[in-house]
Amino acid sequence: MTKLQAPSLVQTAPDDRTVVDGYDLGGFFDEMYDDEGQPRPGCEKLHRRFRELPPQELNRRQRAADRSLLHLGITFNVYGEAEGTERIFPVDLVPRIINGREWDVLEAGLKQRITALNLFIDDVYHEGKILKDKVIPEDLVLGARAYRKQVAGFNPPKGIWCHITGTDLVRGGDGLMYVLEDNLRCPSGVSYVLQNRQIMKQTLPQVFGATPIRPVDDYCSRLLATLTHLMHGRLGQPRVALLTPGVYNSAYFEHSFLAQQMGVELVEGRDLVVADDCVYMRTTRGFERIDVLYRRIDDDFIDPKAFRADSLLGVPGLMDVYKQGNIALANAPGTGIADDKVIYAYVPKIVKYYLDEEPIIPNVPTYVCWDAKERDHVLGNLDKLVVKAANESGGYGMLIGPHSTAAQREQFAKLIRANPRNYIAQPTLSLSRVPVLVGDRLEGRHVDLRPFILYGEDIFVLPGGLTRVALRKGSLVVNSSQGGGSKDTWVLATHPDQTQVQTPASQAQTQS
Amino acid sequence: MLSRVAESVYWMSRYIERAENTARFIDVNLQLSLDRVVDGPSQWRPMVSTTGDDELFEKLHEESTQRNVIQFLTFDRDNPNSIYSCLRWARENARSVREVISQEMWLLINRFYLMLNQARIEDALDHPHEFFGDIRQAGQHFTGVTDSSMSHGEGWNFSKLGRYLERADKTSRILDVKYYLLLPSVNDVGTTFDDIQWAALLRSASAFEMYRRKCGLLSPIKVVEYLLLDQEFPRAVLFCLSRANEALHDISGTQRGTFRNTAEKRLGQLEAELAFTHAREVIDRGLHEFVDDLQTRLNGIGQAISETFFAQRPYAEYAAMRRTGVPT
Numbered sequence: 147m148t149k150l151q152a153p154s155l156v157q158t159a160p161d162d163r164t165v166v167d168g169y170d171l172g173g174f175f176d177e178m179y180d181d182e183g184q185p186r187p188g189c190e191k192l193h194r195r196f197r198e199l200p201p202q203e204l205n206r207r208q209r210a211a212d213r214s215l216l217h218l219g220i221t222f223n224v225y226g227e228a229e230g231t232e233r234i235f236p237v238d239l240v241p242r243i244i245n246g247r248e249w250d251v252l253e254a255g256l257k258q259r260i261t262a263l264n265l266f267i268d269d270v271y272h273e274g275k276i277l278k279d280k281v282i283p284e285d286l287v288l289g290a291r292a293y294r295k296q297v298a299g300f301n302p303p304k305g306i307w308c309h310i311t312g313t314d315l316v317r318g319g320d321g322l323m324y325v326l327e328d329n330l331r332c333p334s335g336v337s338y339v340l341q342n343r344q345i346m347k348q349t350l351p352q353v354f355g356a357t358p359i360r361p362v363d364d365y366c367s368r369l370l371a372t373l374t375h376l377m378h379g380r381l382g383q384p385r386v387a388l389l390t391p392g393v394y395n396s397a398y399f400e401h402s403f404l405a406q407q408m409g410v411e412l413v414e415g416r417d418l419v420v421a422d423d424c425v426y427m428r429t430t431r432g433f434e435r436i437d438v439l440y441r442r443i444d445d446d447f448i449d450p451k452a453f454r455a456d457s458l459l460g461v462p463g464l465m466d467v468y469k470q471g472n473i474a475l476a477n478a479p480g481t482g483i484a485d486d487k488v489i490y491a492y493v494p495k496i497v498k499y500y501l502d503e504e505p506i507i508p509n510v511p512t513y514v515c516w517d518a519k520e521r522d523h524v525l526g527n528l529d530k531l532v533v534k535a536a537n538e539s540g541g542y543g544m545l546i547g548p549h550s551t552a553a554q555r556e557q558f559a560k561l562i563r564a565n566p567r568n569y570i571a572q573p574t575l576s577l578s579r580v581p582v583l584v585g586d587r588l589e590g591r592h593v594d595l596r597p598f599i600l601y602g603e604d605i606f607v608l609p610g611g612l613t614r615v616a617l618r619k620g621s622l623v624v625n626s627s628q629g630g631g632s633k634d635t636w637v638l639a640t641h642p643d644q645t646q647v648q649t650p651a652s653q654a655q656t657q658s
Numbered sequence: 659m660l661s662r663v664a665e666s667v668y669w670m671s672r673y674i675e676r677a678e679n680t681a682r683f684i685d686v687n688l689q690l691s692l693d694r695v696v697d698g699p700s701q702w703r704p705m706v707s708t709t710g711d712d713e714l715f716e717k718l719h720e721e722s723t724q725r726n727v728i729q730f731l732t733f734d735r736d737n738p739n740s741i742y743s744c745l746r747w748a749r750e751n752a753r754s755v756r757e758v759i760s761q762e763m764w765l766l767i768n769r770f771y772l773m774l775n776q777a778r779i780e781d782a783l784d785h786p787h788e789f790f791g792d793i794r795q796a797g798q799h800f801t802g803v804t805d806s807s808m809s810h811g812e813g814w815n816f817s818k819l820g821r822y823l824e825r826a827d828k829t830s831r832i833l834d835v836k837y838y839l840l841l842p843s844v845n846d847v848g849t850t851f852d853d854i855q856w857a858a859l860l861r862s863a864s865a866f867e868m869y870r871r872k873c874g875l876l877s878p879i880k881v882v883e884y885l886l887l888d889q890e891f892p893r894a895v896l897f898c899l900s901r902a903n904e905a906l907h908d909i910s911g912t913q914r915g916t917f918r919n920t921a922e923k924r925l926g927q928l929e930a931e932l933a934f935t936h937a938r939e940v941i942d943r944g945l946h947e948f949v950d951d952l953q954t955r956l957n958g959i960g961q962a963i964s965e966t967f968f969a970q971r972p973y974a975e976y977a978a979m980r981r982t983g984v985p986t
Contacts, residue, residue, distance in 0.1 A: 412663075
């Protein structure tokens with residue numbers, strides 16, 4: 147009888163089906179519901195709201211969210227499709243909720259990890275104590291593709307190498323969080339965190355208002371403070387700019403968004419020149435000096451004189467200015483050594499070595515093919531393991547054992563034997579799931595989590611981070627090009643004052 | 659601001675203004691064909707000629723039918739001046755300067771593009787007045803939002819400069835589409851008569867009501883005077899030049915009436931010349947010739963702007979200029 151009625155915003159008839167009915171946990175750890183199917187602590191209000199809203203109304207709100215992404219131009223181009231075909235990176239309107247107490251532990255763990263990795267990078271470019279003490283084989287570090295001899299012996303401003311980090315976390319079937327990957331070069335995705343939050347405030351205002359959620363909106367002012375800190379004290383007003391590869395880069399939206407929110411110039415390599423040992427940008431009134439460059443271009447392309455000579459994106463001579471101390475670069479060139487996937491396997495030892503502490507967040511168990519014994523284990527179990535190349539990212543150069551063919555396994559066995567240094571393997575994880583809206587019901591989908599960490603005057607961890615979700619049923623791949631989407635991530639406050647934005651005391655940036 | 663950014667803001671505005679004016683062009687012609695004043699290919703071909711894209715049109719289409727011309731001017735992706743192409747480039751430029759324009763401007767330009775990207779030729783042919791009216795309105799909306807949401811600083815002045823130079827060029831072209839109307843009556847250009855064509859022409863420049871209040875009955879010479887030489891009507895060529903000049907001087911800080919670069923010199927000369935021209939002189943010389951010359955000079959001003967503000971000059975040249983005190 148209710149089928150023909152207009153959807154009501156207030157309540158539905160008791161016999162009407164709601165999206166939460168018949169939700170199937172599928173035997174996985176679910177972020178919203180416990181094993182009994184009851185909402186986890188902090189998820190009750192969301193659960194109740196989803197029972198109140200008719201499926202049609204939820205779908206209407208989902209479409210409104212999609213439309214708002216399209217109008218904002220948060221899209222990427224699909225290769226091989228006609229001009230004018232753009233896809234949004236969809237945001238699912240069921241948020242992922244993280245318990246405040248659990249988050250406090252994760253935050254401490256991330257701070258610990260970044261502190262140790264920064265010490266590690268500084269060490270390997272100076273004395274190399276950790277190598278001399280044989281905690282990590284020297285060849286592994288000095289022979290790594292991401293090792294940059296150009297910065298050996300260099301002291302970056304304030305001793306900080308990794309200013310902006312995105313660390314990928316996953317929850318396994320045992321309910322524990324693990325670090326899957328460190329990203330210390332140019333991690334992206336934070337703009338989605340900020341935009342998703344805006345969209346969720348519009349889409350589910352009642353739930354949002356009734357839940358104590360830690361804010362994320364101060365990220366850009368914290369980022370600006372992190373960047374200006376690098377040149378603080380040496381010059382009056384440090385001039386910051388963000389260096390982008392340009393409008394055709396897939397993360398361009400994020401680059402322009404961050405520059406806009408920080409009120410700094412968004413520059414391309416062709417806007418910059420090196421002269422008189424300084425970096426200048428070309429303006430309508432002549433050349434103006436830059437003091438801090440937040441570069442979103444990989445080391446390889448940043449300066450054709452120091453790195454790849456064929457790069458058209460970089461600034462010739464930039465590294466000379468950097469080494470003279472006349473410009474700060476974030477992240478510092480050379481940080482890639484710490485997110486090499488083989489070095490990753492040693493991070494627990496790195497934490498112990500520099501801090502004399504046990505790692506708070508464990509690594510996923512990892513086999514290093516460089517080690518003969520571990521290699522044999524990997525080669526004998528290729529059908530069960532996930533194999534990754536040390537220097538690839540974005541899901542490239544990967545073998546997912548249980549989903550692979552015999553031919554693919556044979557090919558990877560050859561690759562591993564030919565270049566064991568370049569491969570690691572991990573057990574196939576049973577990633578946790580979060581409900582997503584599919585038609586008139588909720589279905590579980592696998593997720594990961596990328597928190598963002600800023601290392602400036604102190605270390606700041608943005609509450610939550612980017613939850614990426616594999617929208618295809620059964621898929622473990624969360625990348626946007628392969629049917630991935632994202633979710634707003636709500637970290638619940640444990641104290642009332644955590645819901646307030648605390649603007650850091652920072653020296654203001656001015657623009658002429 | 660960055661030279662590259664200034665250039666993008668300038669072109670973003672030019673492309674939006676171009677799209678809006680092309681819609682105005684087409685609209686006036688449609689009105690006339692509805693009134694059965696003129697119809698058939700002879701009505702539509704001059705539209706292509708005034709955009710200067712004859713050669714390309716012949717490559718892409720066989721006949722100058724209404725459908726083909728509208729397709730060419732509105733949707734053809736291979737025509738760099740079609741409304742679709744203008745919006746596409748306006749959006750690409752806007753995308754590359756999102757950090758200096760307001761969020762509202764970006765949203766509007768993006769939606770404007772999406773509207774054209776989704777539209778089909780049938781939409782334009784079935785409901786032409788609505789379709790081209792929407793484009794016109796979106797263009798005006800963008801202008802309004804730019805003025806009310808972007809700081810009136812350097813970036814805004816580049817946008818203003820681009821918009822008014824483009825509008826000056828396009829108003830002169832709108833007039834030029836109908837220049838042949840003058841030919842049969844060149845001897846009695848001073849006489850007044852209400853003519854559907856002249857009314858439609860004025861309407862396409864949103865000028866009909868304003869003209870009526872100021873000039874009364876329609877006469878070719880007065881229409882020419884109004885669209886070229888009026889100092890108060892915002893689509894008149896002289897008004898546009900004056901505003902563009904204002905923007906140029908606000909950018910460089912040069913006092914009005916003086917110049918410090920080629921762009922200011924050329925634009926100042928053109929503005930002054932028009933300010934001291936009578937409509938009868940334009941007619942005597944030949945409207946088409948006058949408009950031709952005007953367009954060449956506008957192109958020259960555009961070039962000078964590019965050389966002065968956007969060109970990739972080497973640092974050494976700049977450093978030398980600073981030492982010798984020669985202004986940039």
